Amino acid sequence: MTASSNYLIAGNWKMNGLKHSLGELDAMAKGVKAGSANGASADMIVCVPASLLTLAVERCANTPVEIGGQDCHANASGAHTGDISAEMIADTGAKWVITGHSERRTDHGESDSEVKAKSEAAQRAGIVPIICIGETGEEREQGRTLDVLEGQLEGSLTNDGDFVVAYEPVWAIGTGLVPTLDDIEAAHRFIREYLENRYPGSGSDVRILYGGSVKPGNAAEILGIDNVNGALVGGASLKADDFLGIWRAAPS
Ligand code: PGA
Secondary structure, eight states: OOOOOSOEEEEEOTTOOOGGGHHHHHHHHHHHHHHHHTTOOOEEEEEOOGGGHHHHHHHHTTSSOEEEESOOBSSSSSSOTTOOBHHHHHHTTOOEEEESOHHHHHHSOOOHHHHHHHHHHHHHHTOEEEEEEOOOHHHHHTTOHHHHHHHHHHHHSOSSSOOEEEEOOGGGTTTSOOOOHHHHHHHHHHHHHHHHHHSTTTTTTSOEEEESSOOHHHHHHHHTSTTOOEEEESGGGSSHHHHHHHHHTSOO
């Protein structure tokens, strides 16, 4: 398992973005280039809709920003109308893919084992899966958060290879609600301990992102928490100013 010690700030455009949105991506790349020259060290990636992958990769060539997809099929090719394979994403030059986002788990009924199969497909294609887990509001109220996370980690993570984990409480996504810093710390500590047990020697290097209503105004305190190694950002990744504000908040 290879891992970087840099913070990773990942954008998830979801089903947003047309060709003209690539102007925002240009501004992000410019901002990261300038910030990196001034000593900022976080990595930035943007996971765009499939329709923009090729163009986004072209626009970010020779910049520090890397591009990712938002989902992939578990098979490399075949009769799966409307789906995209990890090979196809890799073929565009993109280097990452989100797997198991809660919107996929809910809208498309994706199970942990499907998420694992998709993540393995990504690794076979040479791209890195960002594997998402997170409890619903109801599960949290029932005090089941850590049990739910453990089940998702057990079922969704690949047995080896490179991956990133994103902890995204479902109730915090797109709502403006954020867990307390103590609750984020506890969840990330739990995930870290799980990783260290399951992957002796490498589990301590896996990057664990927090996602759910991260904004420029709360990014510094969230990114300052132990075992938070970056952020997965939805709404605030659509505008360069907001997303760069989050990227700059990462400790260097
Ligand atoms: P949000 O989405 O930042 O808009 O809450 C996060 C995500 O779904 O990845």
